[in-house]
Amino acid sequence: MTSGDRLFSLMELATFLNHQLHRIAEEVAALNEDVLLSSPERDVCEELEERFRLEPLVLDRDGITAGSVKEGFATVRQFGEELRIRQTVVTILVRFEGELDLFHMRPSTYTNSPPVAATDGDALDGGLEIEWMGPVDHDPQQVRLALDSRLDEIQRWIDWSTAQVVLFNEAATLKIAAEVQARKTRLLANRNLQEALGFPMRERHDAATYSVPIKRKxxxxxxGTASSPxxxxxxxxxxxxxxxxxxxxxxxxxxxxxxxxxxxxxxxxxxxxxxxxxxxxxxxxxxxxxxxxxxxxxxxxxxxxxxxxxxxxxxxxxxxxxxxxxxxxxxxxxxxxxxxxxxxxxxxxxxxxxxxxxxxxxxxxxxxxxxxxxxxxxxxxxxxxxxxxxxxxxxxxxxxxxxxxxxxxx
Structure with missing residues (x-):
């Protein structure tokens, strides 16, 4: 992405999050039966949560660094002619944490004027590059105010994105727990059905648990029977x-x-x-x-x-x-x-x-x-x-x- 590309504009965040929720069921269904039955349920869920969890974007505004102030040119039309006007270019690099791809996804709340910045390139390495271009006789205080305003606008979009990501992470945690528990229940029911049919089964080793019931208690x-699978x-x-x-x-x-x-x-x-x-x-x-x-x-x-x-x-x-x-x-x-x-x-x-x-x-x-x-x-x-x-x-x-x-x- 070159300097000046619009953020939060390549795809809908809601579409991506819904797709991820649907993938959870597929991932659980693909788990090896023996591994699922023999592993602690909480460990299985935590591994899946780690895989699906999205880290919201967080700007490190205290760690902003500035590049060298350079000369640039702006092209304007005046009386039907294009003129090149000498400008001053100020560039700052803002580090961030979280998923880089979230900068490319439009949250459900948005405006028609997404912010502009660069998010990749060898020189950026985990940073967001914001550029200001203005007159040669610039006022440093006005430049700083302009850059802060750009950062505030980016932060507003990040807040909208984060609200959706937080809800997704909560929904994913609940869905993972439900899917893992449901599949484990189905697998145990299938194993019990195999045993009840009475046909000889190949010997297998599964580390499921069962309970010691209590009455009065x-x-x-x-x-288990000798033919237990x-x-x-x-x-x-x-x-x-x-x-x-x-x-x-x-x-x-x-x-x-x-x-x-x-x-x-x-x-x-x-x-x-x-x-x-x-x-x-x-x-x-x-x-x-x-x-x-x-x-x-x-x-x-x-x-x-x-x-x-x-x-x-x-x-x-x-x-x-x-x-x-x-x-x-x-x-x-x-x-x-x-x-x-x-x-x-x-x-x-x-x-x-x-x-x-x-x-x-x-x-x-x-x-x-x-x-x-x-x-x-x-x-x-x-x-x-x-x-x-x-x-x-x-x-x-x-x-x-x-x-x-x-x-x-x-």
Whole structure:
């Protein structure tokens, strides 16, 4: 594009964005079945979001640089003749971030006089070149005002473009999640149909998960048949995981509201009280033990001698408490979509300060992937990957208990 080309004029931005939304379904449909079934859904969505997300244009008006002032000529007609008038040419380079192509697309809101600038060329490299041409006896202040006016007009068009891009990014995120979930559901239904038909199938390896359902809430692992086309791994369903955490949260609140009682309780007494509360809501069958304690601090659900839910009770003794406990949990939990909870007893210090330090240490762990759904003073969720396998995710809830110890107690 040469100096003086009109911006935002080659195609309609709305047309391009609609085309991109339609492409999402095609991209999801093209994903390999085994990869989709064996990868964490959030990872698949994030990869697609990264591919489709558009970065809005942002001008760096604080980093403007000017080129050398040069001589130029303007051609005018006077009394039927063309005359060349000597002019002064001032050129500035404005860096920008975002998608270069957005400078070529007309937003839905626009005027009939798009701004003029140059956006490519070896000398521009990530910049927008704006040129001013005027009389030789120019006034520097007037030149500056003219250039600022041009920049303001470009910014107005960028704002119109950005409004559409932001809405597109939000719509793309929702569409990606819906398409991935829908296709994953269809694939699992197809695999189950293959199994129900009863015909021998070629052996394949798929890492889908299925849930350990809860009744009163009874925990019972589902079992695949010998002819199952893939081997799903036991996991605690999200609804039951949330139910267990809700029980723990309610017990935490009750303990915090009775400081005179909780202050006199030792670690094991608090843990055993939590176990009693959990087991009053959940029960198991022969296939697996429900909530019990092994060693000194574990609260767990176990299926086939594997832990699919671990709750670790720890007293805060500094940031190293978090690092050590996360390592401990990750050592236990190696099955896909396994759930965990770290119950932190804050017996001294300001709870807000302790929680801030704890959350920071969670995020510093090398297996940390992202924050989870909850992020409040009552509960903070994290997603980690299993040791040695970034595709195997472990959900970990952090529940702080503010239980100051009775200074007169034992």
């Amino acid at each position: 009874k925990i019972v692992p589902k079992r 893939f081997q799903p791994e036991p996991a605690l369903a999200d609804a039951h995981y949330e139910a267990a955490l809700e029980v723990l949260r309610n017990q935490r609140n009750a303990l915090e509201r009775a400081p005179g009682t909780s202050a006199k309780m030792g670690e094991e007494e608090i843990r055993n009280l939590l176990l009693i509360g959990l087991n009053s809501h959940f029960e198991g069958q022969a296939a697996g033990e429900v909530f019990n304690n092994t060693g000194k601090t574990d609260i767990l659900i176990r299926v086939d001698d594997r832990h699919i839910f671990i709750g670790e009770c720890k007293i805060w003794k500094g940031p190293k408490t978090i690092a050590d406990t996360v390592d401990q949990l990750l050592g236990y939990l190696t099955w896909r979509d396994t759930k965990a909870a770290l119950l932190l007893f804050i017996r001294s210090g300001a709870p807000g300060d302790v929680m801030a330090k704890a959350v920071a240490r969670f995020r510093e762990h090398p297996n940390y992937k992202r924050d989870g759904r909850h992020s409040t003073d009552e509960r903070h969720d994290f997603v980690f990957h299993a040791n040695g396998d970034a595709s195997r995710e472990i959900k970990m809830a952090f529940l702080p208990f503010h239980l100051p110890k009775d200074p007169q107690g034992s």
